[in-house]
Every structure is written in structure tokens, then in C-alpha cells.
Amino acid sequence: MTQAFRFAPANAKALDAATDLIRQAKVIRDGARGSSRALSLTIRGLRKSFGDNEVLRGIDLHIPAGQSVAIVGKSGCGKSTLLRLIAGLEVPTAGTIEFGDHQGNPRDHVRVMFQEPRLLPWAQVLSNVEVGLGRDRASADAKTRAADALREVGLEEKSGQWPAVLSGGQKQRVALARALVSHPRILAFDEPLGALDALTRISMQRLLERVWEDQGFTAILVTHDVSEAVALADRVLVIEDGRVVHDINVDLARPRRRGSADLAALEGSILRELLKETGDLAGI
Numbered sequence: 001m002t003q004a005f006r007f008a009p010a011n012a013k014a015l016d017a018a019t020d021l022i023r024q025a026k027v028i029r030d031g032a033r034g035s036s037r038a039l040s041l042t043i044r045g046l047r048k049s050f051g052d053n054e055v056l057r058g059i060d061l062h063i064p065a066g067q068s069v070a071i072v073g074k075s076g077c078g079k080s081t082l083l084r085l086i087a088g089l090e091v092p093t094a095g096t097i098e099f100g101d102h103q104g105n106p107r108d109h110v111r112v113m114f115q116e117p118r119l120l121p122w123a124q125v126l127s128n129v130e131v132g133l134g135r136d137r138a139s140a141d142a143k144t145r146a147a148d149a150l151r152e153v154g155l156e157e158k159s160g161q162w163p164a165v166l167s168g169g170q171k172q173r174v175a176l177a178r179a180l181v182s183h184p185r186i187l188a189f190d191e192p193l194g195a196l197d198a199l200t201r202i203s204m205q206r207l208l209e210r211v212w213e214d215q216g217f218t219a220i221l222v223t224h225d226v227s228e229a230v231a232l233a234d235r236v237l238v239i240e241d242g243r244v245v246h247d248i249n250v251d252l253a254r255p256r257r258r259g260s261a262d263l264a265a266l267e268g269s270i271l272r273e274l275l276k277e278t279g280d281l282a283g284i
Contacts, residue, residue, distance in 0.1 A: 038066035038218045039109050039185035040100030041086065047094040048081055055081045057242035058095070065100055065185075068212055068219040070229035073239035074274065079222045082239070083188050086220065087112045099186075109185035113192045117171035119163040125174055126150065126159040132178035149181040150174075152211060169200040173207065180211060187212075189221040193228065202258065205232060209254070226274070230266045231256050238273055246273055 046059040055078045063069050071079045084090040086097060087110050099109065111132070119128045129146040130137050136145075150156045153173040163171060172192060179187055189208070193201045209232055212219050223229055229236045230250055238246035248270065252262055 037183065037185050037216045040065040041186065041218065041220075042098045042100075043086075043095065044098075045095035046082070046085065046092055046097065048078070048085060048090065049093045054093075055242055056085075059242075059244060061237070061244060063218060063220070066216055066218055068221070068232060068234045069237060070221045070223055070233035070235070071237045071239060072223060072226055072229050072270065072274070075224075077239045078242040079239050080190055083112070083190050083220060083222050086110065086186070087188050110188060111179040111182060111184040111186075112188045112190060113172075113175055113179045115191040115194045117163070117175040119171060119174060121163055123163075124159070125155065125161050125163065125166070128163065128174055129177045129181050132181040134182065136182070145181055146177070149177040152180060152214075153177045153207060167200075168196055169204060172196065172204060176207070176211070180215065183215070184217055186218045186220065189219070189223075191222055191224065194224065201228075208232060213254075226267050226270050227258075227263070230263050230270070231258060236270060238270065246270075 041061075041063040043059050043061040046056055046061075047054065048056040059082060071082065073079045081090065085092055089112070120131065123131075126143065126146050129149050130142050132149075133139070133142055133145065136142065139145075147156060147159060150159055153176050155170060155173050155177065158166065158170065158174075163174070166174065175192070192208075193204050196204060205228060208219075208221075212232075219232075221229065221232060226236075230252075233250055236246075236248040236250060237244050238248070248266075250266065252266075256263060
């Protein structure tokens with residue numbers, strides 16, 4: 001039998017007060033993320049061509065400081081090219097990329113985590129993390145900072161081991177520590193979990209969400225996995241033929257429960273947009 005529950009007036013007032021406190025805490029948390037470390041990003045008229053192949057065809061986009069954004073689309077749509085342009089690994093054919101309130105070279109504030117860990121096989125784990133410090137690697141506290149980053153990803157006990165003995169998930173956590181050690185204001189992820197098994201991938205998704213919440217950087221995730229996008233992001237951008245065709249706000253409370261009806265409904269709507277041109281919509 002289904003029962004209906006009603007709040008008494010006093011309880012309703014208490015609930016309203018608690019709701020207000022939660023909203024205030026969220027404003028404070030988001031304000032702290034936006035004002036301390038995170039960097040905003042504004043893109044205008046961005047185009048990129050490789051010879052006669054125009055990959056990006058006029059991207060206009062603003063990402064507020066501290067936001068977590070996922071970029072999805074079919075293979076070859078331009079999503080990884082967009083990420084590489086943001087990271088300074090490619091030069092635009094046209095358009096501008098502006099980085100909020102920054103000092104010095106804005107690219108110094110951006111780090112990238114790739115699908116492959118790209119660890120140095122001849123260097124132990126701690127030394128691989130130190131590589132992420134760049135010019136600061138010679139500083140007196142380099143090893144301490146690298147050890148702190150390893151602790152953040154739960155691998156402090158692996159600091160003296162060689163990459164060859166690590167599992168795939170452990171290698172990616174070392175790669176994440178290397179990206180985090182310099183305290184980036186923007187962290188870009190290019191399919192970082194694509195090669196992992198399903199259970200390890202879920203574990204890594206939770207880790208990525210935790211470090212984003214703890215460290216307060218702006219996160220930009222390129223992924224083929226729509227369920228991953230809606231689980232991690234505040235906002236999902238769908239790219240098609242070099243243009244942003246959908247900009248979807250993921251207004252769901254965190255932590256998000258994988259397999260929930262709300263996530264499944266949002267995932268299904270995005271998949272329908274991605275697959276509508278192929279006509280392969282069976283079961284979606």
C-alpha cells in the first residue's frame with residue numbers, strides 16, 4: 001500500500017531553512033572555486049583547418065571558472081582538436097581563446113591528461129609525477145609536492161615503483177597526479193579513461209570528480225562515453241561537423257547515482273541527438 005506523507009508546518013519551516021542553508025553552502029563553494037584557482041575560458045570564432053580539411057568551423061563558447069564541462073560527439077567531429085587548441089598544442093587558423101583573470105602565459109595554467117598515461121619507463125613513479133612541475137622541478141620542495149599529489153590519488157605507497165609493474169588504472173592515477181602537481185587552473189582530459197575496464201573506469205570517474213571538487217579547477221573532458229559525461233559534468237557540449245550544436249545544462253545534485261532514472265533520461269536524449277542522422281536509434 002502506498003502511503004502519503006505530509007509535513008507539519010513547523011517541519012516545513014525547518015525544511016525550508018535547511019534548504020536555504022544548502023543553497024548558501026553551494027554558493028559559497030562555487031564562489032570559492034571560481035575565485036581562487038579556477039580560470040574562465042572564452043572562445044570566439046575559433047576555426048582550425050588541416051590543409052583543405054576544416055575541422056572546427058566557428059566555435060563560440062564561454063566556460064565559467066570552476067565549471068566541469070564534457071564534450072561529446074562522433075569520431076572526427078573536432079572535439080579533441082578543440083581540446084588541443086585550448087591546451088596550446090595546436091595553433092588556431094582563426095579566432096581567439098581568452099583565459100579569464102590570469103598573469104603571465106595563460107597556457108602555464110592549463111594541463112592535459114591523455115588517454116595514454118605517457119609515463120617515462122626509466123623513471124620511478126615519484127619522478128614521473130615531478131615531471132609535471134616543469135621548471136619548478138628543481139625546487140627544494142619538488143619531491144614533497146609530488147608525494148602530496150600521489151597521496152591525493154591514493155598511490156603514495158607506489159612512489160618508488162617502476163611504471164612497468166603498475167596496472168592500467170594505477171598508471172592513469174599517476175598521470176592524474178602528474179597533471180595535478182602544478183595546481184592547474186584548467187585541467188583538460190582527452191579520453192583519459194577510454195582504455196580502462198568498466199569497474200576501473202567507474203572508480204576513476206569517482207576519483208576525477210573528487211579531485212575536481214577538492215581542488216577547484218575548471219575541468220574540460222572529451223569523451224565518447226555519454227554516461228560518463230552526464231555523471232561528471234555540469235554541462236555537456238555536443239559537437240557535430242566542427243560546431244557546437246547542443247549546449248546542455250546538467251542540473252542534477254552531486255554525488256550522482258549511476259543508473260538513476262534522471263541520468264538515464266539525460267543520457268538517452270543526448271544519444272538520440274548523436275545518432276539521429278545515422279538512423280540507428282533502435283533501443284534509444
